[in-house]
Amino acid sequence: MVGKPFPSGNPQADRRAGYAETMAYLGDLSVAIEVLAGALDLAPDWAAGWFRLGEYHESANAMEEATQAWRRVLELDPEDPFGAGLKLDLQRDVPVAEMMPAAYVEMLFDQYAPRFETSLVQRLEYRGPELMMQALREAGFSGARRALDLGCGTGLMGVALRGVCDWLGGYDISAGMLEEAEAKGIYDLLEKQDLGQMAPGAPVHDLIVAADVFIYMGALEQIVGWCAGALSPQGRFAFTVECGARAVELRETRRFAHSQDYVREVLRQAGFRDVRLRACVLRQDRGQDIHGVCVVASRQGATTARDRDGEAQVPA
Ligand SMILES: C[S@@+](CC[C@H](N)C(=O)[O-])C[C@H]1O[C@@H](n2cnc3c(N)ncnc32)[C@H](O)[C@@H]1O
CATH class of the missing domain: 3.40.50.150 (Vaccinia Virus protein VP39)
Known part of the structure; x- marks a missing residue:
């Protein structure tokens, strides 16, 4: 989700995000979260980065932090191509989404x-x-x-x-x-x-x-x-x-x-x-x-x- 397909526009932030991905892949989520959060300090309006940060928090079972990150994604890009709204919905007992965001389905299948x-x-x-x-x-x-x-x-x-x-x-x-x-x-x-x-x-x-x-x-x-x-x-x-x-x-x-x-x-x-x-x-x-x-x-x-x-x- 981060890196080449969705660059932040800031090469330094992208490099940090790449390192965060490696750390997440190796299972060190706390380092991945810290490094990606640092990248987001450099590129605070980077929706893909916030979405990924939410996923790291989710994997670390820190749902409050994950929720905050996904809310930020929606503020930055209300069309929601990453499906952050669905992630938020899944936190509720009764999901409220009646539709997938069109931008999310479109991007998902364009890539697929x-x-x-x-x-x-x-x-x-x-x-x-x-x-x-x-x-x-x-x-x-x-x-x-x-x-x-x-x-x-x-x-x-x-x-x-x-x-x-x-x-x-x-x-x-x-x-x-x-x-x-x-x-x-x-x-x-x-x-x-x-x-x-x-x-x-x-x-x-x-x-x-x-x-x-x-x-x-x-x-x-x-x-x-x-x-x-x-x-x-x-x-x-x-x-x-x-x-x-x-x-x-x-x-x-x-x-x-x-x-x-x-x-x-x-x-x-x-x-x-x-x-x-x-x-x-x-x-x-x-x-x-x-x-x-x-x-x-x-x-x-x-x-x-x-x-x-x-x-x-x-x-x-
Ligand atoms: C799993 S694929 C199935 C494709 C095909 N029907 C088949 O059986 O191989 C789902 C397809 O539905 C399309 N799709 C999902 N939501 C849609 C929507 N709201 N409007 C139009 N197409 C949509 C996707 O772009 C994707 O091509």
């Missing part, structure tokens, strides 16, 4: 993009697209005219979908991930979009998918409502979530988990029918299975005010 597939598929045995296709087929899906891949990333889900849809679009917040998806040459449209800020869409899609994306979104009401409005009357919606005990919970991994009851309720409120939940292992993390749910829901039979007014037309 070039090694995303090797890391996720080969090392972490990610199976999202395969599981989603299986769940869709079980729900009777055989093909779509227009499919939209939310949080498309590098296009792993797109590869699975390309053969079963006429038109394929992908939205993602990370330009780095979109570049990788573009290189696959399988999408008809790729757009940089923040799923937390979507303008209402016309009901033109007959499939919307979000594989391993809602783990970066807390409350799902808004995005599920958006999908309901962007699907044709026969449309299907498929996504994965990590399984949580509470409706929405922020985990130490800084990803969200959702309970099955919550998922069902949000879908019901948005007017989805025939909701199918299928337990699965999404991927590995630190040697452990990450349990999730693959969800497929249908607009079939659901009526909205717009349907009744005759506005829900699928363009030819």
Whole structure:
């Protein structure tokens, strides 16, 4: 987090921070903290440095000091590309974040993009697209005219979908991930979009998918409502979530988990029918299975005010 990718602008502070990293790596946290604090005396407005100092304090179990350092990060950079707000949230019994900060997700995946597939598929045995296709087929899906891949990333889900849809679009917040998806040459449209800020869409899609994306979104009401409005009357919606005990919970991994009851309720409120939940292992993390749910829901039979007014037309 500190050093080359996020320099402070003060070479002396950077050198000290580099030494602090070495000491932290060697397990001497008290020296690491002292040296990095010294670097921050030289570069007091260095958000990445404060974030790292918070992490050192966290590793040393000094949560009060960690909290102070992360608060300083937020003062310096309210867009919060380092996710300091999530770290603060994790200190509370009941996390309050409803969304990941957009700047944090964007930076995380811009950095991750070039090694995303090797890391996720080969090392972490990610199976999202395969599981989603299986769940869709079980729900009777055989093909779509227009499919939209939310949080498309590098296009792993797109590869699975390309053969079963006429038109394929992908939205993602990370330009780095979109570049990788573009290189696959399988999408008809790729757009940089923040799923937390979507303008209402016309009901033109007959499939919307979000594989391993809602783990970066807390409350799902808004995005599920958006999908309901962007699907044709026969449309299907498929996504994965990590399984949580509470409706929405922020985990130490800084990803969200959702309970099955919550998922069902949000879908019901948005007017989805025939909701199918299928337990699965999404991927590995630190040697452990990450349990999730693959969800497929249908607009079939659901009526909205717009349907009744005759506005829900699928363009030819
Ligand atoms: C774990 S990757 C999954 C990528 C792809 N769906 C797959 O199955 O390989 C999560 C993706 O969701 C995107 N994402 C997360 N939050 C987002 C948001 N608010 N708006 C748009 N994209 C988002 C990330 O940039 C990333 O590409």
